[in-house]
Amino acid sequence: MNLRPAIACLLATSLLAGCGGRPQLASTPTLQVYQGNALPSPSGTDLVGETRPYLIGPFDRLSVDVYGVPDLSKQVQADASGMIQLPLIGQIKATNQTSMQLAEAIEERLARFVRRPDVTVNVTESVSQVLTVEGQVMNPGLFPVVGKMSLIRAVALAKGTTEFAKLDDVVIFRTVGGQRMAALYNLKAIRSGQYDDPEVFANDVIIVGDSQARRLFKDILSTTPLFVSPLIALIR
Numbered sequence: 001m002n003l004r005p006a007i008a009c010l011l012a013t014s015l016l017a018g019c020g021g022r023p024q025l026a027s028t029p030t031l032q033v034y035q036g037n038a039l040p041s042p043s044g045t046d047l048v049g050e051t052r053p054y055l056i057g058p059f060d061r062l063s064v065d066v067y068g069v070p071d072l073s074k075q076v077q078a079d080a081s082g083m084i085q086l087p088l089i090g091q092i093k094a095t096n097q098t099s100m101q102l103a104e105a106i107e108e109r110l111a112r113f114v115r116r117p118d119v120t121v122n123v124t125e126s127v128s129q130v131l132t133v134e135g136q137v138m139n140p141g142l143f144p145v146v147g148k149m150s151l152i153r154a155v156a157l158a159k160g161t162t163e164f165a166k167l168d169d170v171v172i173f174r175t176v177g178g179q180r181m182a183a184l185y186n187l188k189a190i191r192s193g194q195y196d197d198p199e200v201f202a203n204d205v206i207i208v209g210d211s212q213a214r215r216l217f218k219d220i221l222s223t224t225p226l227f228v229s230p231l232i233a234l235i236r
Contacts, residue, residue, distance in 0.1 A: 039198065040174075040181070042176050042201050042202075043176070054098065055095070055096050056082075056094045057126075057130065058080050058081070059078060059130070059144050060094075060095075060123055060125065061075065061076070061123070061125035061127075062075070062076050062099075062102075062122065062123055063122045063123075064106065066106075066110065066119050067117075067119075068118070071087065072088065075124070078095055080141055082094055082096070086106065088114075089106065089109040089110060099123060103119040103120055103121040106119045131202055131206065132204070133158040133208070134205070134208070136161055136165035137158035137161055137162065137165070137208050138158060138159035138160055139159040141158070143158065145201065145202045149199065150197040150198065150199055151172065151197055151199075152187070152191070153197075154204075155206070161209065165209040166208075167188040168186040168188060169208070170207070170209070171183065171206070171217075172185065172198070172200065172204055172205070173206075173207070174204050175203065181232070183230055184217050184231040185230055185231075198230065217231060
């Protein structure tokens with residue numbers, strides 16, 4: 001994983017809540033431990049990102065208009081895998097393309113049935129606010145963030161954890177103010193009420209039971225392997 005250097009320093013140590021007498025968690029050359037019990041919330045700029053050509057995403061609603069052929073003009077929604085269903089041509093992948101690119105792809109497929117088809121695609125409803133859930137979950141993928149979303153709810157959207165998921169090995173990656181951050185959570189501890197279910201946001205990447213993600217925290221956890229509160233760090 002490519003880790004970008006941090007621009008600013010945060011506080012150097014964090015104490016494990018509810019574990020009196022445990023040593024402090026010290027920062028490492030790779031991670032700077034962040035004082036607090038939750039990742040900071042992203043700003044509007046973090047959520048929107050830089051200005052770039054809009055690429056159609058999963059769950060976006062589209063208006064597909066075929067000039068002069070109203071029966072082929074449809075309102076459709078991309079599914080979780082980014083596919084849409086259209087008359088005559090069937091399924092076609094819509095995601096990771098601009099509206100113009102998708103229109104050209106539809107025209108190419110329709111040319112077998114319609115003479116010189118003229119297709120226009122417009123995004124009528126953007127569901128760009130999505131997060132990613134990966135790792136040991138039943139249905140990994142991109143999921144829309146509707147209203148207030150928590151870590152437990154996000155895992156539930158992915159149909160829950162697999163039989164062999166490591167519940168104490170859940171990492172959330174987030175960009176805040178242009179800085180890449182990570183937090184290590186214990187789902188079992190959250191479910192038992194040892195600490196609050198953290199809020200998650202669009203563009204977060206949640207990895208459940210993935211040893212590569214946990215490796216980021218290896219040096220910090222080597223002195224205190226058992227944690228019952230979130231471990232928040234700034235990736236350096």
